[in-house]
Amino acid sequence: EDTPETSTRHDDDRLLGGLLSPAFDEHSCRSRYTSSLYRRRSPFRPSTYLVERLRRYEARHKRCGPGSALFQEAVEHLRSGRNAARSECQYVVWTPFNGLGNRMLALASTFLYALLTDRVLLVHAPPEFDGLFCEPFPGSSWTLPADFLITDFDGVFTMWSPTSYKNMRQAGTISNATAEQSLPAYVFLDLIQSFTDAAFCDDDQQVLAKFNWMVIKSDVYFAAMLFLMPAYERELTQLFPEKEAVFHHLARYLFHPSNDVWGIVHRFYEAYLSRADELVGLQVRVFPEMPIPFDNMYEQIIRCSEQEGLLPKLGQTVVVTAANGSSVVAPSTKLTSILVTSLFPDYYDRIRGVYHARPTETGEYVAVHQPSHEREQRTEARGHNQRALAEIYLLSFCDRVVTSAVSTFGYIAHGLAGVRPWVLLRPPSPVARAEPACVRSETVEPCLQALPRRMCGAAEGSDIGALVPHIRHCEDVQKGVKLF
Template sequence: MEGVPRVPPEAAERRRCRIGAAMAVLLVVLPLMLMRVFLGDQADSIDALLRQAHVKQQSPRNASDPEAAPVRTEHEHDRLLGGLLSPDFHDEQACRSRYEASTLWKTSPFSVAPYLVRRLRQYEANHSRCGPRTARYREAAAQLQSGRNAGGADCRYVVWLPMQGLGNRMLSLASTFLYALLTGRVVLVHQPPEMEGLFCEPFPGTSWLLPPDFPYKDGFWSGSKESYVNMLENNVVRYDMVNNASALPAYVYLHLENTRFRFQNHTFCEEDHLLLDKFKWMVLSSDSYFAVALFLMPAYREELDRMFPAKGAVFHQLGRYLFHPGNRAWGMAQRFFAGYLAGANERLGVQVRVGPYQLAFPFEVMSEQILRCTREHGLLPQLTHNTERAAGSVRLANSIAVKAVLVVSLKPEYYDKLHGMYYSNAAASSTGQEVVVSVYQPSHDEDQRTDSRAHNERALAEIYLLSFCDEVVTTGWSTFGYVAHSLAGLRPWVLTPLDWTKMKAENACVRPESVEPCMHSLPSFDCWRSGQDLDPVVHLPFLRHCEDVPAGLQLF
């Protein structure tokens, strides 16, 4: 009819579907509402049924209705770790850990800043634009080969070279990525054979792996002539070149190694970073969590504050974003968790790292310290020395708790000790409830073999298994332990260094205020103002010294 808007047939059909659905819900809800009036003593049950009917009406999305908004569940949001992970990965089977790890981690104690999410998406776009196999990368590589420093802001790079063991590598790579975020560089990772397939690609639609034909990835050390510090000392580069980038060498090498608990001079001063920023290509090698030192530089402070309002979340969030075990390592972790840990009421991780300075300590001394820590803080139930149990008491519902203990160590003796204790004796909680303690150790390779891919895969699987525990006991100074508890977002119980004279620690373990790793090496203070207190903890409220490394620095 004239003046009456025409309704397309498909729209009319959608309208009839909505009316029909509403009528169906009304037929369900109306009797329940009448029942609630007359059955007041069962009101709670009626309310539950009403809520259920409402959810069934609201939650499904009609795939044929383009006007219906997609429903995003809490689980789907958590799969992206609060927005840290990009939604643009489409082949989940190529990297199962990317989304499956979130189902095993405890809820993160830190919210993700929207600004950090925005900066990560910007970085991913820049990496896709400038990464390997792009025209821009080929152009930059050609300029590098020609010996020219092109300068400028378009596609600049930092090449990461691995150093030391897996824990050190993960800490230094996360630090390098943070440096790239701050300076607009693209991270390229040199992957030696022992790291092949260890991690999935973290950026969608591109690769972070350094192309194999890149010429500058071997032979660097603190004394290399390409080292920034040496070039500065030999007058190859000067501070007045900051306005003449074309006069700089084609690339610079930045060496950030823990040497006597110090970084080299001229590595974290603002005037040096103004000059370093003019290099199009940087090669970087480090064994340290130098992310902490970036917070000491006023030029980066504002950006860091916006990305990390909670300073104790830096590695926790960057580590969860960057590091996704490849399917081989993830398969190890997942199978072990499902087979041994998943059914427990509580899970305790115990990580024991016997470093070179601890080799002189007898096993009994370290073992007693672990037991004292777990006993004093109620981490393990007390032995009852009752080897008999009442008939029919095996795993009665609500009568017996199961506590799984995951021992991660290169040595088998610590597992043997704990397993023998709880195998031979019954145990009970402080309330008297019987507790079955099951002790497991995935591997014991005896020695660290960083150049073995199989060893690194086992180590990575065990880092993640530790991060799935409810509580963790870690060894002081251990970067392996730092990574595990930081990924978990757990404040660990840290075994304190032993007193050589007494062969005993005054406190068996302490609990840090932060989940952040410790930076063992102090930055040089050659650029600090004369007369200024050289302890940055005095000046910066988000810094503290570490419990296990008194001179070290930790964000909190």
């Protein structure tokens, strides 16, 4: 029965506790309001303050975004080559770098940065990135217009770029005393892996705040860094009272697979996974720089599974005595489906073969599926990225998730799901044994793998992982940190 109360409750679920705006047309982006139906209910709830800030952000995006008069004005200033003294709208442009997982971590971080600094987030979407996601902000667009002033992002934004913040600081061309109108029209924040000494002191932020245009290039989850800065501490505590769910909320708000990608997800799920009583996700990522041989990796997966009780155990066929005295195979109705994602088909082949050949201890049935095996990473190809995104989503529907150490692809999947994964640890060398085979992560948050060498205010050589209470070192990357 649809009483007003149940329909409010339904709306609350559909909009993820207010995280999503109700203002979208459902058909233009079918995943937005339906993907949560494929998952267990999230254990986390967005704070009312986060919800309020998102609605305020959306209003600003609409006022300042592409197509608005204020946007035109800001582009004119950009064209002039000089920063405007006072501007109602400030922008941060995100430009993609590295694989899809890295991109999503950096994009979510850039959005959080935009929220904190009252900037409007725009996305430079080259063809291979275009069409992966729906527009996240109602009544506007986050995509830079095709005729935008800057087009050659890869050429302009490099570590040698003269408008890189780091380079300008080092050259002494800007300081905290520089007046707004004496600054260049934009600043480039170079936050890729080795960004280490970049821009996360309060002093830096005061200078950066003067620029109306900022471009960020990153491949890491630098959102975690913002939690180390005193200037944002109060605001972040209000936005995210549960530190473990920062990426979970940001990702569920921002990332909605386009209808094309959702088609892949939806069809695969309905055809192969929807009838499972239990869904186990297994993401096997073998990195080129750590080429673990198949037998070693397979052994590690099985050792992890046995240690943690993850995949159904093999056993003898359970035989029971029927009423008439004859022996029959005990009936089971349980179906466990294992979703394997990997660039290679070998793990899927072996695991499926094993369950094919022998029964399980409980008599439950096991189905094993893998949507694709692309063999190699091809970040420059749109179709490849669409399949990768679809698989990240499918993994995020699993009840239990086993991921590979260091893989940002895995981070996104368990982050979206809101589950703590079992992480297959990286061995010291490709042929060495990882000990233990895996550990259960203590948080849903992704790892910030690259840390600055030092933090402002902290003594040189001090352990950043120990500086603030809600940060700790990652299970898979010792020098990295994560929120919990």
